[in-house]
Amino acid sequence: MSARPSPGPPHPQPRPSTARLASADRAARVRFRRAVALMLMTLLLPGSAQLVAGDKRVGRIALRVWMALLATGLLTAVAVLIHRELVFTLAANVALLGVLRLLLVALALGWAALFVDAWRLGQPLSLQQRQRLAAVGLNGFLSFAVAGTLLFGAHLVAVQRDFIVTMFGTGDATGAHDGRFNVLLLGGDSGAGRWGLRPDSMTIASIDARTGRTVLIGLPRNMENFPFAAGSVMDKQFPHGFDCTGCYLNGVSTWAGDHTDLFPHSKAPGVDATIMAIEGITDLKINYWAMVNLEGFKGLVDAVGGVTLNVRQPIPVGGLGSDVTGYLKPGVRKLNGFQTLWFARARDGSDDYSRMARQKCVMGAMLQQISPQTAVANFEKIAKASSEMISTDLPRSEVDNFVSLALKAKSEPIATVSLVPPMIDTANPDMKVIRRAVDQAIEQSEHPDSDKSSHGKRKLKRQVVTGGSIGSRDNGYAANQSQNLATSC
Template sequence: MPPASSPGLLDRQRAARFSTDERAARVRFRRAMALMVMTLVLPGSAQLVAGNRRIGRIALRVWAVLVVGFLLTVVVSLVWHQVAFKMAVNPSLLGLLRIGLMLGAIAWAALFVDAWRIGQPLTLAMNHRRAAVGVNGFLCLSVAGSLLFGAHIVGVQRDFMLSMFSNGAATGAHDGRYNVLLIGGDSGAGRWGLRPDSMTVASIDADTGRTVLISLPRNMSNFPFVKGSVMRKQFPHGFDVDYLNGVSTWAGDHTDLFPHSKNPGIDATIMGIEGITGLKINYWAMVNLEGFKDLVDAVGGVTLNVRAPIPVGGLGDDVTGYIQPGVRKLDGHDTLWFARARDGSDDYSRMARQKCVMNAMLQQISPQVAVTHFEQIAKASSAMISTDIPASEVPRFMSLALKAKSQKVATLSLVPPMINTADPDIPLIKKKVTQAIDRAEGTAPKPAAPHKKAGSGDGVVTGGSVGSLSSGYAANQADDLDNAC
């Protein structure tokens, strides 16, 4: 008869077995967690070491190709920005990328689930099993969710490109510059762009991006249209039936004269602006001023130097308040009124303030802001802008915009006291336009005795702009718009 074991020995044996089982459970748990971490860092590695090796090899090869491709794209984009821009605006490539991200999200999630299976969750202790399920679910949802969100953003960009830009043919630079007509118009049923609120030609150096903003007052009259145009035949001695901002209305009433035009009002306006300035317009962009405030809100506001109280309201309605003086970050609503307010001032003061807003937007919207607020910007821009710029030209203008951020923006406004808007001196206007462009390009020396900056001597401020109607406004005539504002 074998000797009976003592109670103390049985307790020690049970404790040893428990300790061994506990260590084994911890090992299984660490193994299960390691498989999930491996899937996060190197998708397919968990299958390669403990599961279906064929699936593991395929996943790792795909992952390696994607990583190498991504790194090469980053390096090439840093050296040649045009490559990144072209990829970002190509609808076909964006569509493929979107599908790829969606498939990647599904495949990566499947690898996480398989890694959880390989970790044999049923052999784990209950607390370890719950922890493994929680970690796997968190990693699976985080990775797949991030990829699906990326697919959503890519889809937004693709839709933005398809809805915003045309498929027309690109035009070359004229005398080394691209001239883009920027038109501000009020929104509303049946009155989109009916009477432009503002008209500015952005003349952009095709190599350096150096920009000159040339603004035309909406109340200019008795001006010629460019030679050979339809409007020139109708008004050989100048447009004397309305103001410049009424050209689009006249053309809209005589569409039979523009049988091949999709936008007779804009085309007729361009004929007038080319006749006035002597510049050949490449493209146009019409901005819905009411939608503009959504864009400002999308980028988080714009910082402007408010030099005098700016009325909110007016233009036929009651003034409801004022934007107080100071360097202020304005939201979309106040920025719009800063640019549009005319109560207590005049059109030319407003033109000066509009240039300050354009300059602030150019200088303050960084690539980081554009990326972090991309969806809001795309949504606001789609509702705000109509343009004939072809999608193929977007990378070029994006590159020029980045170059322009580091340079001074010059400005020229064809307004009193330099120009009599009721009877404009067209040769003088063309001379001033040429001089402004030559100074911006550095091919014309500055005058030995420059004119006093408008408003710099008397400190007069009317409607928020330095200067006055009689002396001119600083932001309307400046080689450095940033300082003038």
């Protein structure tokens, strides 16, 4: 009979050796580094992770798409460096913007999918728990960072496309007249239910089509007894000029709005009639117009972070039929939208012509101070504010040309001439004097070295300030008659 083993404790299991533990740990670290490397490869070269460790067909497609995009981007960058205006042409092409938006969305989704696949190729289940969590966190961060950036880019492209579609027209472009583009800028009366019907301010921006050098020609809203462009609808209605009782230049728009049957094919009878008047007064052919809602102007100033202006006297906030609630303090100050609006339109204690001078100072300051960097950094705010405050017939095909001219104008002095007292009697304006003044202002702007007179400098020596503007009604305001607006403000 065989002996039975005596009962006792079980034999202890053999413990893994230190060498085996170290080997397993090294293997885990290698797998973790491999997983991280696959994700970083996907960040730098989308598709490369699949090419070395996964579906090579997917990897080749992704890499080819990525290389094609890089080549397109590089060629575009070189073309923009050679021809700077190209960037504005591309930014105003509605069809291209639509394609670019879809491309960015597709790229975001495709890249995120490649990150997820790279995580799968890293065999996360074979990693230690701590390494697995780190891999998940890194993959999630990279996926959301890349996809989020691309989707935000798609959003900005959509904003730009909507801005172009909403803001600009689809009409035909018109060529320069005598080498200049003449754009009528109208400040719309923003009274309830009627903004745009009665222009509160009227300025022609006459722009040299080659250099961007600009002359601002201001017209007073209270001008009377003026002619209309020969052969126009308004000329036929008023062959002897706008000589009815109480008929002022800013009332032309209202008159046309009451007689829309005379403008059967017009989308903006009031603006068209006003253009007929201004062409008759100045003998300039207007290319395009832009109507600015003065209340909405606040949003644009706020969108660019304010504008710096020289407040020469306390400027009332309020008035214009309501109580004055405060004053803008004197000094060189950065004003927000609300303050800039009142700087431009305050009339309490001053006159229309002082206000016209201040408005030109605002125009000049915004042109000089809004840099491309500011525009890019605040693009979405600017686009929203602009679409709410501006109506224009400038066609989309001309946006790139005018942006390029605006950039050129930043480095050039802005000249001004205003058809106001003491040069012009607004009740009985002399058309010959007006047209001669306009022609001289444009000639001096195009050939600044040919005129050696001290006319502009003489105005700057005045110490009198009226309504916040250098000068007076009887002697003229410097900003209304200047060869360099910046020095007159």
